[in-house]
Amino acid sequence: MLLQQSSLFESMNKQGFEEIVFFSDPKTGLKSIVAIHDTTLGPALGGTRIWNYRSEAEALSDVMRLARAMTMKAAGAGLNLGGGKAVIIGDPERIKSENLLRSYGRFIETLGGRFITGEDVGTSLEDVRVIASETKYVTGVKYDPSPFTAYGVFHGIKACLDYLYGDRSMEGIHVAIQGLGKVGFELAKLLLDEGAKLTVTDIDGRKVKACIDIGGECIEYVESKRIYSVECDVFSPCALGGVINDSTVKRLKCRIVAGAANNQLENERHGEILSEMGIVYAPDFIINAGGLITVANEYMHGDVDIRMLKKEIEKIGDRLGRIFRMAESMPDSSGNPMSAARAAEIFAFERIEKISEMKNIYIP
Numbered sequence: 001m002l003l004q005q006s007s008l009f010e011s012m013n014k015q016g017f018e019e020i021v022f023f024s025d026p027k028t029g030l031k032s033i034v035a036i037h038d039t040t041l042g043p044a045l046g047g048t049r050i051w052n053y054r055s056e057a058e059a060l061s062d063v064m065r066l067a068r069a070m071t072m073k074a075a076g077a078g079l080n081l082g083g084g085k086a087v088i089i090g091d092p093e094r095i096k097s098e099n100l101l102r103s104y105g106r107f108i109e110t111l112g113g114r115f116i117t118g119e120d121v122g123t124s125l126e127d128v129r130v131i132a133s134e135t136k137y138v139t140g141v142k143y144d145p146s147p148f149t150a151y152g153v154f155h156g157i158k159a160c161l162d163y164l165y166g167d168r169s170m171e172g173i174h175v176a177i178q179g180l181g182k183v184g185f186e187l188a189k190l191l192l193d194e195g196a197k198l199t200v201t202d203i204d205g206r207k208v209k210a211c212i213d214i215g216g217e218c219i220e221y222v223e224s225k226r227i228y229s230v231e232c233d234v235f236s237p238c239a240l241g242g243v244i245n246d247s248t249v250k251r252l253k254c255r256i257v258a259g260a261a262n263n264q265l266e267n268e269r270h271g272e273i274l275s276e277m278g279i280v281y282a283p284d285f286i287i288n289a290g291g292l293i294t295v296a297n298e299y300m301h302g303d304v305d306i307r308m309l310k311k312e313i314e315k316i317g318d319r320l321g322r323i324f325r326m327a328e329s330m331p332d333s334s335g336n337p338m339s340a341a342r343a344a345e346i347f348a349f350e351r352i353e354k355i356s357e358m359k360n361i362y363i364p
């Protein structure tokens with residue numbers, strides 16, 4: 001656990017954290033940690049997660065991990081935003097109340113806009129609206145990000161097909177989708193519209209039925225355990241994190257892994273294994289940034305021009321192409337290409353480094 005291994009300041013310095021704030025309000029039971037990782041590109045943006053952590057140290061580790069990931073995601077998406085995240089400790093079913101959320105909103109207001117927040121695990125749109133009654137530093141209240149995340153994943157898949165087959169067409173392409181929730185279902189519709197055939201799975205049978213109702217013969221269902229070994233062009237994880245791990249990676253019979261789920265690789269090594277297996281991997285924080293691009297636009301402009309927004313999200317495909325080429329051009333000492341996951345991290349942090357150099361100039 002983070003606090004036991006090294007001092008908090010050592011950890012912050014090592015991982016490049018700017019600020020960690022602890023909010024406590026015994027009257028409402030609020031215990032919250034806000035981690036602001038890097039604001040070189042702009043204010044830190046990240047959702048507020050309410051979770052029943054086993055310890056405060058676990059909550060701190062989680063908020064730091066998630067905040068750093070947001071820095072990479074915003075930088076990789078070309079946004080002028082930094083990375084941050086907030087957690088509220090406790091079981092959302094038990095601790096959530098209007099006064100706790102409003103108390104939290106007042107604390108967020110004290111950060112003066114260095115941190116902007118929104119929905120996450122354990123918080124709903126309704127909760128964000130309550131938080132927004134006390135602070136202007138919230139977003140994701142007007143537009144549901146999920147269809148835009150799906151739109152970005154769709155364009156990311158096209159970029160992967162182009163890289164591998166030299167053709168972006170979906171006609172006859174076989175995609176296996178794991179998870180038909182808010183993103184997976186929208187993605188299925190986009191793919192079907194362009195002639196793809198699908199194999200789908202979800203632990204919720206109603207979602208599978210609804211998908212088969214719209215796709216008919218173009219859709220086949222498999223039990224959730226069998227989705228990894230489906231012979232297909234694209235495996236699209238749209239349910240959970242950590243799905244590419246020691247037990248699943250050897251079963252994959254796809255040419256591409258490209259989906260919406262966060263933290264798809266159990267660890268960095270699995271990105272390397274995919275690369276060694278010749279499977280094209282679309283790094284998750286690049287391909288699933290459509291929702292973040294949407295809430296960032298909502299924050300900056302209030303009302304969003306959907307046509308312009310979609311154009312911005314389509315650029316996810318171009319970014320993936322650049323990352324794949326970057327990975328090829330940086331082989332390791334044995335001549336193997338760098339994994340796309342590693343190349344994506346370098347791509348994101350390079351932008352931050354370049355902007356931080358440029359900001360050395362004093363503007364009177």
Ligand code: NAD
Pocket residue numbers: 145146147149178179180181182183184201202203204207224238239240241260261262288289291292
């Ligand atoms: P969701 O909760 O609406 O959908 C997840 C679906 O996965 C559910 O239908 C659930 O029944 C299914 N599922 C859970 N475990 C499964 C299993 N073992 N096998 C098959 N299906 C399973 O979530 P969502 O908003 O669609 O997001 C999907 C993923 O994408 C999540 O990992 C999320 O963190 C990530 N993501 C979402 C967004 C967004 O805009 N919603 C943005 C970025 C990343």
